[in-house]
Amino acid sequence: MTRRFPFPHDGRPDQAIRDAYEADGFLVLEGFASRETCAALRQRVRDLIDGFDPESVRSVFSTTDQAHARDRYFRESGDEIRFFFEAQAFGTDGRLVRDKQGAINKIGHALHDLDPVFAPFSHDPRLGRLAEGLGLADPGLVQSMVIAKPAFIGGEVGMHQDATFLYTEPSTVTGFWIALEEATAENGCLFAPPGGHRTTLRERFHYRGGDLVKTTLDPAPLEDEVGVALEAPEGTLVVLHGLLPHRSGPNTSPRSRLAYALHAVDRAAGWAPDNWLRRRADMPVRGFDG
Numbered sequence: 442m443t444r445r446f447p448f449p450h451d452g453r454p455d456q457a458i459r460d461a462y463e464a465d466g467f468l469v470l471e472g473f474a475s476r477e478t479c480a481a482l483r484q485r486v487r488d489l490i491d492g493f494d495p496e497s498v499r500s501v502f503s504t505t506d507q508a509h510a511r512d513r514y515f516r517e518s519g520d521e522i523r524f525f526f527e528a529q530a531f532g533t534d535g536r537l538v539r540d541k542q543g544a545i546n547k548i549g550h551a552l553h554d555l556d557p558v559f560a561p562f563s564h565d566p567r568l569g570r571l572a573e574g575l576g577l578a579d580p581g582l583v584q585s586m587v588i589a590k591p592a593f594i595g596g597e598v599g600m601h602q603d604a605t606f607l608y609t610e611p612s613t614v615t616g617f618w619i620a621l622e623e624a625t626a627e628n629g630c631l632f633a634p635p636g637g638h639r640t641t642l643r644e645r646f647h648y649r650g651g652d653l654v655k656t657t658l659d660p661a662p663l664e665d666e667v668g669v670a671l672e673a674p675e676g677t678l679v680v681l682h683g684l685l686p687h688r689s690g691p692n693t694s695p696r697s698r699l700a701y702a703l704h705a706v707d708r709a710a711g712w713a714p715d716n717w718l719r720r721r722a723d724m725p726v727r728g729f730d731g
């Protein structure tokens with residue numbers, strides 16, 4: 442049974458929460474976002490997708506296929522709000538085979554700066570106090586994603602470490618994953634091995650010259666075990682250490698599993714200039730209360 446805690450009143454983690462994070466590399470904090478907030482965010486996702494013309498882009502984002510890495514649409518999404526489809530959303534003729542509301546894999550990666558609903562939700566001083574209590578001296582929000590995991594065709598995300606994608610020296614990236622709908626083992630919740638963060642970073646996804654590449658840092662297999670299910674009622678915040686291996690299964694169930702993920706790094710650490718994520722100069726990284 443996974444340890445879980447009520448989200449602390451003002452965000453400040455008590456000793457028991459800090460000890461659990463240090464031991465497990467993750468936290469399951471229930472009651473972070475209210476039912477009303479989750480409903481408003483789900484409506485905002487529907488509105489964003491309504492306003493998006495799928496014909497304007499044919500980028501299929503699949504984490505089991507690195508072909509997207511060469512896709513400019515993805516590369517240049519670090520300071521935009523862009524839409525990525527499920528791999529199974531298209532027929533062999535390249536046309537969408539389902540309504541776009543049920544075909545989106547993710548929306549990213551700067552909702553926390555640009556979206557009038559997600560930006561204020563992201564810049565929550567409670568999250569800043571939590572991040573600082575967990576060891577980020579000067580947390581800065583670098584990335585945000587709506588992760589849709591739609592019913593029937595939601596794709597799996599293989600075991601990975603977030604520090605692969607957002608690297609600082611030393612590693613500080615921390616994930617703040619919020620269940621906007623209940624996440625269970627049936628509809629594609631997160632899985633992670635408790636204590637799995639006490640390990641090396643296996644690979645980096647970064648620019649080399651003009652190309653995005655994956656470089657192996659340590660060839661040891663990431664995890665042989667599958668991890669424990671981090672099941673999360675609606676409104677739950679799951680915190681993920683940047684070195685913690687984690688994955689999520691496919692969603693073949695009839696229930697969608699909408700989540701919102703924020704990634705913060707410590708601005709006191711060195712941001713690797715070859716990270717995939719780029720932001721224009723007039724969009725500096727802001728803190729949770731900035």
Ligand code: FE2
Nearest residue numbers: 601602603687
């Ligand atoms: Fe991740």
